Amino acid sequence: MTTPALLPLSGRRLPPLNLGASAFPHHRATLRLSEKFILLLILSAFITLCFGAFFFLPDSSKHKRFDLGLEDVLIPHVDTSKGGKNLGGFLIHGQGHDEHRHREEEERLRNKIRADHEKALEEAKEKLKKSRDEIQAEIQTEKNKVVQELKKKDSKPLPPVPLPNLIGINSGEPADPDIREKRNKIKEMMKHAWDNYRQYGWGHNELKPIARKGHSTNIFGNSQMGATIVDALDTLYIMGLHDEFREGQEWIDKNLDFSVNSEVSVFEVNIRFIGGLLAAYYLSGQEVFKIKAVQLAGKLLPAFNTPTGIPWAMVNLKSGVGRNWGWASAGSSILAEFGTLHMEFVHLSYLTGDPVYYNKVMHIRKLLQKMDRPNGLYPNYLNPRTGRWGQHHTSVGGLGDSFYEYLLKAWLMSDKMDTEARKMYDDAIEAIEKHLIRKSNGGLTFIGEWKNGHLERKMGHLTCFAGGMFALGADGSRDDKAGHYLQLGAEIAHTCHESYDRTTLKLGPEAFKFDGGIEAVAVRQNEKYYILRPEVIETYWYMWRFTHDPKYRQWGWEATQAIDKYCRVSGGFSGVKDVYSSSPTYDDVQQSFFLAETLKYLYLLFSNDDLLPLDNWVFNTEAHPLPVLHLANTTLSGNPAYR
Numbered sequence: 001m002t003t004p005a006l007l008p009l010s011g012r013r014l015p016p017l018n019l020g021a022s023a024f025p026h027h028r029a030t031l032r033l034s035e036k037f038i039l040l041l042i043l044s045a046f047i048t049l050c051f052g053a054f055f056f057l058p059d060s061s062k063h064k065r066f067d068l069g070l071e072d073v074l075i076p077h078v079d080t081s082k083g084g085k086n087l088g089g090f091l092i093h094g095q096g097h098d099e100h101r102h103r104e105e106e107e108r109l110r111n112k113i114r115a116d117h118e119k120a121l122e123e124a125k126e127k128l129k130k131s132r133d134e135i136q137a138e139i140q141t142e143k144n145k146v147v148q149e150l151k152k153k154d155s156k157p158l159p160p161v162p163l164p165n166l167i168g169i170n171s172g173e174p175a176d177p178d179i180r181e182k183r184n185k186i187k188e189m190m191k192h193a194w195d196n197y198r199q200y201g202w203g204h205n206e207l208k209p210i211a212r213k214g215h216s217t218n219i220f221g222n223s224q225m226g227a228t229i230v231d232a233l234d235t236l237y238i239m240g241l242h243d244e245f246r247e248g249q250e251w252i253d254k255n256l257d258f259s260v261n262s263e264v265s266v267f268e269v270n271i272r273f274i275g276g277l278l279a280a281y282y283l284s285g286q287e288v289f290k291i292k293a294v295q296l297a298g299k300l301l302p303a304f305n306t307p308t309g310i311p312w313a314m315v316n317l318k319s320g321v322g323r324n325w326g327w328a329s330a331g332s333s334i335l336a337e338f339g340t341l342h343m344e345f346v347h348l349s350y351l352t353g354d355p356v357y358y359n360k361v362m363h364i365r366k367l368l369q370k371m372d373r374p375n376g377l378y379p380n381y382l383n384p385r386t387g388r389w390g391q392h393h394t395s396v397g398g399l400g401d402s403f404y405e406y407l408l409k410a411w412l413m414s415d416k417m418d419t420e421a422r423k424m425y426d427d428a429i430e431a432i433e434k435h436l437i438r439k440s441n442g443g444l445t446f447i448g449e450w451k452n453g454h455l456e457r458k459m460g461h462l463t464c465f466a467g468g469m470f471a472l473g474a475d476g477s478r479d480d481k482a483g484h485y486l487q488l489g490a491e492i493a494h495t496c497h498e499s500y501d502r503t504t505l506k507l508g509p510e511a512f513k514f515d516g517g518i519e520a521v522a523v524r525q526n527e528k529y530y531i532l533r534p535e536v537i538e539t540y541w542y543m544w545r546f547t548h549d550p551k552y553r554q555w556g557w558e559a560t561q562a563i564d565k566y567c568r569v570s571g572g573f574s575g576v577k578d579v580y581s582s583s584p585t586y587d588d589v590q591q592s593f594f595l596a597e598t599l600k601y602l603y604l605l606f607s608n609d610d611l612l613p614l615d616n617w618v619f620n621t622e623a624h625p626l627p628v629l630h631l632a633n634t635t636l637s638g639n640p641a642y643r
């Protein structure tokens with residue numbers, strides 16, 4: 001594998017990014033201790049044999065063998081008076097040298113070998129006197145020592161990597177006083193959410209703002225991993241809430257521990273924790289975030305140990321045992337989960353110089369590329385044992401969404417070098433447009449869901465992110481259809497705004513229909529909730545960045561006011577169970593993505609474009625900004641697109 005130097009990122013020439021295995025001696029397989037012990041015994045038996053044989057041989061043979069071993073050895077020597085030839089401070093032994101000195105030297109070496117060997121024999125005999133259990137206990141102690149050593153290594157600083165150009169991380173103050181005021185209001189909402197979490201839920205994953213205590217769900221496993229802290233860090237940073245940021249950093253430094261017996265969602269932990277930690281690292285430059293991200297990533301790797309390399313949905317952080325969700329079609333992994341690792345994993349390889357992360361996600365991509373796709377669509381379910389699709393359901397909302405997003409963002413994040421990802425995105429979007437995107441009777445463009453050859457005319461709140469994605473992917477689109485995709489983005493933004501506007505609370509339902517005269521309205525009771533989700537606001541923000549049409553700020557402000565009016569409680573912010581009811585009930589959960597995404601996108605919507613410019617930053621699916629990597633001249637193994 002070639003390892004050429006990286007192109008300069010900010011006018012400096014960077015050191016080579018050596019991604020070969022030899023660059024990571026600690027990653028090489030080490031001999032297991034029990035094997036080492038057996039080898040030691042065999043070796044000492046062998047030495048005994050040789051040594052014994054040596055003493056039984058006739059004297060002449062001994063000298064001959066010994067001389068053979070020493071003849072070509074250079075022994076440091078400065079005395080040339082007795083006929084030796086001095087070559088640069090070394091004497092070539094055996095050319096007219098002093099016979100007596102030679103014999104003395106031989107004798108000294110013989111004695112040393114004998115003493116060393118007797119010691120080794122004694123040790124081996126002692127070991128053999130011990131019971132099997134005692135020997136095993138000793139092996140275990142040695143193993144523990146190695147584990148401790150590795151732990152120490154883990155907390156050592158990682159090799160320094162030149163940072164990409166980090167532009168626009170603390171600006172964006174709008175000149176217009178009205179916009180400034182709105183931005184300040186959003187910052188105040190962030191402070192309210194954070195302060196209450198700080199007071200009532202600190203260290204827990206999320207907050208119950210009404211019960212005023214910690215909250216968690218199975219995606220985070222059963223331990224307190226401070227999901228809200230990690231998810232919120234970069235929002236705090238860009239809002240200039242530096243004291244709060246420092247509090248979060250301190251907690252992470254002291255308390256965030258991944259050696260817990262806890263089964264977590266690989267996808268959620270990747271997008272919220274690894275994404276959040278990496279963004280916090282890039283923004284603040286604090287090493288602790290990078291170190292924690294890498295430690296955590298190491299804990300996710302066993303999830304990839306499946307017959308196909310498609311990871312399990314869940315992994316136990318301690319045992320490394322993985323499995324899939326019980327509800328997934330025929331034991332399948334989920335497209336939006338195993339397909340939403342690319343951005344973070346490429347950054348991990350970039351920062352550590354270790355190709356393992358990159359190789360895992362490229363393996364997934366290659367496997368997907370080879371598979372047949374019904375109607376050119378990617379089904380949501382893939383069995384990690386057989387490598388076959390599960391049910392033929394396709395969605396740009398739940399179960400599918402961020403897979404498409406990450407194809408586009410892989411291309412953007414590679415400084416548009418990863419053309420393979422762009423092609424996969426273009427192909428997928430063409431099939432989606434053909435089979436899933438329709439106009440309702442009332443003229444609203446919507447994205448439906450494909451279920452076994454049938455289009456369900458229903459769109460999820462989650463699907464609304466696609467408006468922003470189409471706009472983001474417009475530039476560079478196939479056949480130069482930039483205008484078309486920007487228009488498609490605007491239409492989706494409009495439809496999603498309608499789904500908010502047609503409710504009592506002016507907040508969007510979880511899913512809405514376009515059927516039998518129903519237009520952008522939820523029908524089933526269990527689809528009427530709003531859980532502080534970001535996708536609609538996310539699309540407003542992208543549309544604002546690309547068009548500067550004031551209606552996007554206006555729509556964003558409507559949503560801000562509705563959230564503040566109906567979701568704010570004295571203990572934080574809560575989701576509501578029915579957006580069509582004038583007296584809503586709360587679900588009593590302040591989701592971590594409310595701080596990571598919803599409030600961040602709102603804040604950016606009312607900031608100038610020079611805060612996190614899209615030419616330099618790509619947001620992961622949890623709104624964590626990661627810098628564009630200028631990898632033009634870097635070989636990352638396996639992907640010709642990077643060469």
Ligand code: DMJ
Nearest residue numbers: 402533534535593621622
């Ligand atoms: C977030 O965790 C991410 O945006 C994810 O991709 C799906 N949606 C939730 C919030 O709705």
